[in-house]
Amino acid sequence: MFALVFMRNAYLASTFIALTCGVIGVFVVARNLSFLSHTLSEIGFAGAAFGVFSGLSALNGMLIFTSLSSLIVGALGVEKSRREATISAVSSLFIGLGILFLSLSSKNASYATNILFGSIVGISFDEVKQLIILSALVMLFVLMMWRSLVFDSFDSVGAASQNIHRDLISIIFLILLAFAVSIGAQIVGSLLVFILLTLPAASAQYLGRTVPQLLMIAIGISLIGVWLGLYLGYVTNWPVTFFIASIEVLIYLLAILYSRLVQRS
């Protein structure tokens, strides 16, 4: 399997995707932003379509669209953006735009499927390099604001009573989330990237008790999902995304079951 260049690229890319989504996911869950990662995925679809239409790459189009949206959400305030009507309006608009851009661009329908559902054959080594650089950038920012980010994410009330630049942290994090969405979508597709951003971290919440534990578990679960998913996709020729989604859901259910059992005993 590793004799094939595209499989090597896919494994390399998905390893960094799992790392990034695992780390960012822990904060997404702690900050209660699952809804937003979902919306950003849809916005990312429009961005990718725009990227293809305008001759930028799909990844660059996604980065632009999701980062801008994050800035807008940051300016509006997350609480306001949480309102469901607003969210569905924004999502619908962006999915519509995505469909428009795709139909305007000369690419065929299979390209749309790639953006939406992900693709492992399409990733070139140059794209892998860009993914790795972006992941490293996200990690670096997380590391630089580590203590403030952790405090604000896990105890916003306590953090508010300290002199922390909470607005700044919130905006930077939203942009990191935009990056993670764009990075993750390269393998699993924009339709399902929020799975990698929420399920491993949500499972970790049932299993870990310290922030490093949550991170390790979330990263581990993401890695299992993408590695095993790629392998099963390779063997069966079924979509990788199907396997990744199923594995993550299964682990999530097992984590809930485990925590129930532990609580009872």
Place this chain on the structure above:
Amino acid sequence: MTVEPILDIKQLTVRFPDKVVLDRLDFQLYPGEMISLIGANGAGKTTLIRAVLHQVKPVHGTIETHPLHETRQLKIGYVPQFRNIDHDFPLSIASFVGLNRLGHHWPFYTKQEHQNLKHALACTYLTDLAQTRLGSASGGEKQRAYLAQALVDDPDLLILDESTASLDVQAKNELMALVQELNHNEQLTVVFITHDLELAARYTTKYYLLEDGKLSSGASADLNQSLIREKVRGAI
């Protein structure tokens, strides 16, 4: 010799769009004191503290803090009135307490920080519960964890905002006894915000009553007077 106050508030006025909450208020707090701040709901107790923490901007007046140690500014540990920790909160008590360490950005804790954490847990009798999930801790244990989180930063002044409000009688007294120990053993200055006049009378020496934007004070022993009771209960 006169002792300098660690907190010196003069002519403080805080206004919200619809009303004046603090009206040219004066307040001095001296090192080592343990006082209670009482007043009806909505009197402005939390607002006064938020002004001290620079979270609300006064329209008038000054708030001065005087350091106890020459090497650093006065450190204030504030235990907020409302906390949003649900049943499924994942972190252990030790992890939660350790969140409040912002001296560095680097993820790993220094030796000193590890020691402070141990000390804060020991002071609040949480050492044995350190690995328990905060989400599944009792109300009293949660309040002790909130207190420990404020202590881990090694404050000079501790402000408890209605920390006993949701506790049963036994847990209330345990928490207050613990705070009293800190006041005695560690010379921690304490401001205890409360509605509970019995607790205020038992554990503090002096009370400050916030009413119509102004403070009046007296000996906590006098808190049994019915007049003060009326004033505190009045607007509840």
